[in-house]
Amino acid sequence: MSHAITAQDLSKHYRVKVRDPGLRGALYALVSPRYRDVTAVDRLSFQIEHGEIVAFLGPNGAGKTTTLKMLTGLLYPTAGTVTVAGCNPWTGGSAFKSRITLVLGNKQQLLWDLPPEETFRLNKAIYGIPTEVYEAQRTELVDLLGLGPLLDTPARQLSLGERMKCELAAALLHRPTILMLDEPTLGLDVTAQDAIRRFLLDYRARHNATMLLTSHYMADITALASRVLMIDRGRLLFDGSLNALVARTTPLKRIELTLAEGATPEQIARFGEIHHFEFPHATIDVPRDEATRASARILMSGAVVDVSIQDPPIEDAIRLAFAEAANTERPPAPPLVPLVPRP
């Protein structure tokens, strides 16, 4: 079976106008405009399987949303090829658009002045959803997202979290199998974020949907994504599971110890490098793959009464990975093969 999403050497270059500050700069730009080429996405290649939930990780401006928009067919790439749901996003037409959905956390498709039910009806007509399919899907979404009391309230009077739930329902009425989610929990409180995450996992389980998401909330990534694509300055730095990313960037695990009476630093130092020692607490760093064995040995030594193995925060692992990438010089880009897209 083919992949749900395939991107090969995907690149996007922008030309942006630049000008010096002040009136002089403005006048100079008027008579002699200057431009700078920006590489938003640089030769990205990856494949995503059906039913996978994959997250893009990266700082602002890394190229995450640009990539998502190219996969959705909104942006034309400067070079490279993409296949999503068996289609070319720029020539796939209605067949392609009926298989995907795009949810933008900071933009809404709900009719602002009308209750969400009206947007649902509009989408039913636009996507040509048969009435029986629509009713079944609507019922399922309303139940899963708890939308019952919201359907007759104008969208503008809903809270941010309520609106996002309705956005998701509107975006999923046609049962897309590929979901592009750009910051789906942006600005939501913890409870609403959790509800959205649980819903997305449930939707994936019911429909074997493939999801590609961007989020600045690590809780979204850890709760949803089985795999991350780490991007910086448009280039793919890492493709794998979060655990693998953590293991690669932080080869040590930290063991928190509750010391027994009379335990000394010398006793503890035999098991790993002491990070902190202040009776009755101490922490030591040990190689990741020796953490379990080291913990058992410490307990058996009698120097401690309790041990707890800690993974470093994922944010730290990601920060380290980006720092590592920043220190790595980028090889020069090969010449691009220009695309001649046909709308």
Place this chain on the structure above:
Amino acid sequence: MSTAALWARRYGALIRAAWLVDLQYRADIALWLLWGIIEPAVALGIWWSIASAAGGDVDGFTQLDFARYFFAVTLINQLTQAWDAWSIDHWVAEGEMNYRLARPLNPVHEAIADNLAYKARTGTIVLLVWLLAAWFWPIVRLPVHPRRWLLAAVAIVLGAAIRFFNGFAIGLLAFWTTRATSLIELQMALGVFLSGQIAPLDLLPHPVAVIAHYLWFPYVIAFPVSLLTGVGDSASSVAHGFIGQIVWLVVWWGAYRLVWRRGLVRYGAVGG
């Protein structure tokens, strides 16, 4: 579901949604309508006074002709008006074009449906105002002439299509520039003179009237008005008018297709 049924449902749902949104803003409807009525009413008042001062007519246009002319202008301007350039500019600048492009429906259809909803609403009100005025003021009554009214209806549809694709094509320049609406505002200002909104074209200075006839403006208002009021409905002027409308419709439809195709490639998908 057949293709025809799918499109009928899509347009039905889009027009319904447009009406539902409009009903939220009743004051807005009244203000826009007032704007559409005041301009020709002022023009009528001016020309009425001029004709009166000139002894009853200006270059053959009597007060009766002016009254019928500007009532027709009010109706036809409402029925052919298109505001899409501002909508597209907003969609592009605010990132609202993104979800529209992700749906299996070209946004042009949403704009067409919105136009139909708007025109059905305001056109009906203007028509009622005209009928009411005709009840009390017999000189604005039109002689019953089904053939001419039918031709006028066709000319109004073609004029509306020209204005729609003209506005849509210029609005799509928002893919390149943030000043697309300035262009349409400039064009609207020219159109007030060159389409016959401020005065019948025959009363414009000769060079201006000649320039106007080489542009699309007269074909969107002046020509349908002439058919509806029965001024200049000879076979040759009717044929000339329809040929002009078809030519300009093809030109602006072609411009829309060209700008759409190139604009999509150019699009930066801003705003999320």
